[in-house]
Amino acid sequence: MSKSFPSPFEIEGPSGVEGWEELYPYSTSFSDHRKEYEDNRFWFWDSMHWGKALTPWDATFMEVALAALSQMNSRHYRIPPADGVDFRVLYGYAFLSPVGVDPSQIEARVPQFMERAGHYFGNWDNLYDNWLDKVKSTIDEFEALDFSPLPEMEELEVITSGSAVGSGTKLISEYNKFKDLILQAWSYHFEFLNLGYAAYLDFFGFCKEAFPSIPDLGIAKMVAGVEVDLFRPNEELKGLAQKAVDLGIARAFDDPNNVVLEGAAGLEFQAAWDVAKDPWFNFTSGNGFYHFDKIWVENPDIPYTFIKDYIARIEAGEDISRPIEAIQAERDRVVAEYRDLLGSDEDREAFDGKLGLARVVFPYVENHNFYIEHWTMSVVWRKLKELGATLEKDGLLAAADDLFFIRRDEVNEVLWDYYANWAVNSPTASKAHWEPIIKRRREIHAKLDAWQAPKALGAPPEVITEPFTIMLWGITSDSVSNWLGSDEVDENELTGMAASPGQVEGLARIIRSPEEVNDLEQGEILVAPITAPSWAPVFPKIQACVTDIGGMMSHAAIVCREYGVPAVTGTGFGTDKIKTGDRIRVDGSTGKVTIL
């Protein structure tokens, strides 16, 4: 390929953001001393996870997630051709770069990989059960963290037990533990994922050889689970909507911002709600990576709005239940027919083996998202907000959410100021120190957020081998050359992944943030940088869905297939080229989007 993306060192950011680098750790900056390495790499903007400019604290999860992903590839399982995925922040946006293994080293890693990955594949079910326990107890540990304000006087028990360790030092420990637990939770997030993707890719590759033009969707259909935890929150909403209708209190949801539950029926509904919400409504309206993402349990107007929609459909006589048996039967049919079309019994044996393994690993691939991004992260953000409130209350910060404009390790200095001056009983320095800095950081962040980051930087790769890059981000050698050549293609046409079949025409609505989701009107086509699983309840409303980024296994693709909505994912430029009100045609079977 002769064409190249701009060098990260040539990008001109927005004006008036001098000093933006201070918002993030120095290790995430493109820098002169690594210029040669950085300039010769391919970097893509991960708008799928970090579509908005990062705040200093929020950047933590980008760093932690990428480090955890990488260590599984490079140090734990020794994925033969792939080390980690490198990460940088440029003008507030996350840029990633898959790192390959020196070809001369690949062979030596094969036996190491076979032994290590083999252990996981061989003991998958036990390890997965164990994983669920580990994640739940990690969540319990997060919940147990105490970020309450320091007391005027220690409890007598601190004295009588002879512990000597007081609330101030404990608060510092609790914060350090909080950071440690984040590392732990994200290690769990990636514990099985790379292996799961590898097994899936193996089955995928087999199908592509046997049926050279099999749609990716056909393969996904054979592997996808029937009962998936990620869909559970939405199923709980349907159940509650039915309950409200059965109890005769459907009208209570007419105004989702003012739901009053009264009387015996109200109490009964409340009881059902309480059962459902823990854990299923620890569900974010975003993707879990931003402090401002709204979580259902804390913003009941969001689930109430969805319940209201479901009530309307039930009252219109619609059956909104998920047809488990039909879904199961359809999956069995697809498998049986492809199996039948294979050329030999030998192929059928390999097909059975590969499909079997892909299905063993897949519940994890589908469910980890609920347990980490939704449930764990809901608790993480709640805890961090508690800490911010404490720091505001005791005068360390001007506002609770100032905390998100302080880097995670800078917070230790604030906590030290808090503890030391609480101990001495003297004035703290933090508020005066941070006020101008945070004011400036907020200004910078707002400018970064308004800026449009480039899709990719640096030298286009010869080949992409890293399983995540292909599976999750949908970035293949083909899509990269597509991005490079994008100025030559028809302005009114976009190409992406054929993620969910069907062809429709309709009016587009661009949705850039979760807050805008409720603007969607019946029969519109949702066009978004990416969608979140928690948007599922609006899918019955829309005709089709188009996203800028995401592969076959992106959360958007999974949800679209589940709800039978035609979808094209990973178009690259959907939200740039399409405008709200444009009439577009979406062909989810061929991956084409046309502006009419």
Next chain:
Amino acid sequence: MCEACPIVDWEKELPTVKSFTARRVDATMTEHIVWFDRYNEGHKPFVGGKNASLGEMMMAELPVPPGFAVTTVAYDQIWQNQALVDGVNDLLRTIDHDDFAANVKTANKIRALIEAEPVPEAVVADIGEAYNALCRHCGTDSLPVAVRSSATAEDLPDASFAGQQDTFLWIVGADAVVENVRKCWSSIFTDRAIAYRHSMGYLHQTIGMSVGVQKMVDPISSGVAFTLNPINGDRSQVAIDASWGLGEAVVSGEVTPDNFLVDKVLREVIHREISDKGIEYRLTESGHVQKMPIEGDRRTSPAVTDDDLAAIAILARRAEKHYGCPQDVEWALDKHLPTGDNVLMLQSRPETVWSQKPKKSVSSGGYDAMSSIVSTLVSPLHDKKTE
């Protein structure tokens, strides 16, 4: 005239018309008419390849337009007239295979002789009765039919007579049907057919001629379907070409048809390419088939809906399952039948390109999960794709 010339042999070995009746394998067959929906294997030598295939499709419950075959028993009757045999033999003897222009004339003379031969009354009566029954079946008294040659060659099951015998479309009325049956009979002696048999070394008398009479389809659109992806042999797809009007435009290559790929398993259109379709063949009010330009939006509008594509794919798949090998199918979308029920199959033949290749095994020996995963990781598919 060369010594190996089969025409001379024919005359030498078989000096009388008796040779025509003598080519029979089964002397018990006496019927002039075989209805497609009552076809069985035993009829095959008397109805020819094309009619046999239609009969078999109908028996497989594939939606073939209704009709019947006029058997070779009827055809053989005209050769009872020794004068006709002598006349034909005299003309054949004059043929010089290097003189193309003269042979066209000779062939026309032979055909005129055959067409002037009175059709035996019993045959005329049987054809008329069958045609009227077909009219009643279709709820009309003047049903347009297609009258098609369907040659048969004893001991030559693999001989291809494709395109060598005539087809007459939009024929209405019992008399006109008889007239065109006779034209089909004579088409065994077109200059092309004579030359073909000469070059292949086939004897003229081994050829018998049956004629198919079938309800005419008046198509909105028509085309062909392959039960595999012709580009890569992928058997999980059906490739469909479609254009407006009669199938002639697609078969002759006069238009670039719309091209679709339908997934057999997902039952979805996974590829579509809509072409600019310049012409179509369709029926004029005077009952003639005419090539007409296509105007306006129709040129670039799809010639079939997604529902039509699904129906075509299902039928093609059914044919493939019935015959047990990939098929090459001709289909049409009838104007007069209700939507959903209007896809008709005109023909189904074995696909010849990919079917010749042995089915490729994609698994390399015994299945081992870990080594398979390693090889997938080390040489990922997405790299191969960009090569």
